[in-house]
Amino acid sequence: DGGITQSPKYLFRKEGQNVTLSCEQNLNHDAMYWYRQDPGQGLRLIYYSQIVNDFQKGDIAEGYSVSREKKESFPLTVTSAQKNPTAFYLCATRGGRSYEQYFGPGTRLTVT
Amino acid sequence: GENVEQHPSTLSVQEGDSAVIKCTYSDSASNYFPWYKQELGKRPQLIIDIRSNVGEKKDQRIAVTLNKTAKHFSLHITETQPEDSAVYFCAIAGGTSYGKLTFGQGTILTVHP
Numbered sequence: 413d414g415g416i417t418q419s420p421k422y423l424f425r426k427e428g429q430n431v432t433l434s435c436e437q438n439l440n441h442d443a444m445y446w447y448r449q450d451p452g453q454g455l456r457l458i459y460y461s462q463i464v465n466d467f468q469k470g471d472i473a474e475g476y477s478v479s480r481e482k483k484e485s486f487p488l489t490v491t492s493a494q495k496n497p498t499a500f501y502l503c504a505t506r507g508g509r510s511y512e513q514y515f516g517p518g519t520r521l522t523v524t
Numbered sequence: 525g526e527n528v529e530q531h532p533s534t535l536s537v538q539e540g541d542s543a544v545i546k547c548t549y550s551d552s553a554s555n556y557f558p559w560y561k562q563e564l565g566k567r568p569q570l571i572i573d574i575r576s577n578v579g580e581k582k583d584q585r586i587a588v589t590l591n592k593t594a595k596h597f598s599l600h601i602t603e604t605q606p607e608d609s610a611v612y613f614c615a616i617a618g619g620t621s622y623g624k625l626t627f628g629q630g631t632i633l634t635v636h637p
Contacts, residue, residue: 454629454630456627479560502567511573511623517566
């Protein structure tokens with residue numbers, strides 16, 4: 413877990429602005445994931461990437477975009493099209509053929 | 525898509541009692557069943573997992589049981605302690621969703637001293 417960093421821990425934005433959340437890992441894991449967590453709900457998958465230069469939509473991709481130009485980095489952009497962007501965003505990684513996912517510390521985004 | 529139902533949503537026990545949380549799933553091809561513990565404001569931490577070829581797995585005070593026929597699995601915590609208080613999530617993976625985890629809605633466990 414210590415090998416996954418997310419910054420910043422807290423982020424505040426005005427409605428209508430795009431914002432990019434950072435996720436960096438030094439675990440040499442191929443797969444990376446973005447989840448959204450709302451109060452009283454489980455984690456919902458936004459986007460995931462199994463390998464560099466490739467990514468797929470998860471269950472709630474609308475209003476979000478990602479890139480995977482480097483193995484170590486998987487930034488998530490929350491666009492103004494996302495209707496309810498205020499949430500806790502968690503990045504995770506998975507290595508090799510293992511199913512285990514390891515989570516970063518999360519970024520709490522507040523949009524007003 | 526895959527669906528995971530987790531019950532109960534809240535669970536309150538006295539210190540020393542046992543706690544059981546159950547998850548049911550729909551995708552019979554699922555073959556990986558982890559449990560995560562999340563303390564307030566923190567990241568989820570994997571506490572135990574089980575593969576489909578195993579019926580039960582124990583690690584000290586926690587255990588997971590799997591019934592593939594009935595498509596449900598459970599987390600058992602014995603001799604609960606106040607520090608066990610947290611939100612617990614089950615998840616599934618495998619089959620049609622290799623590498624992707626689908627999470628249950630979570631259970632808020634409170635252990636009263």
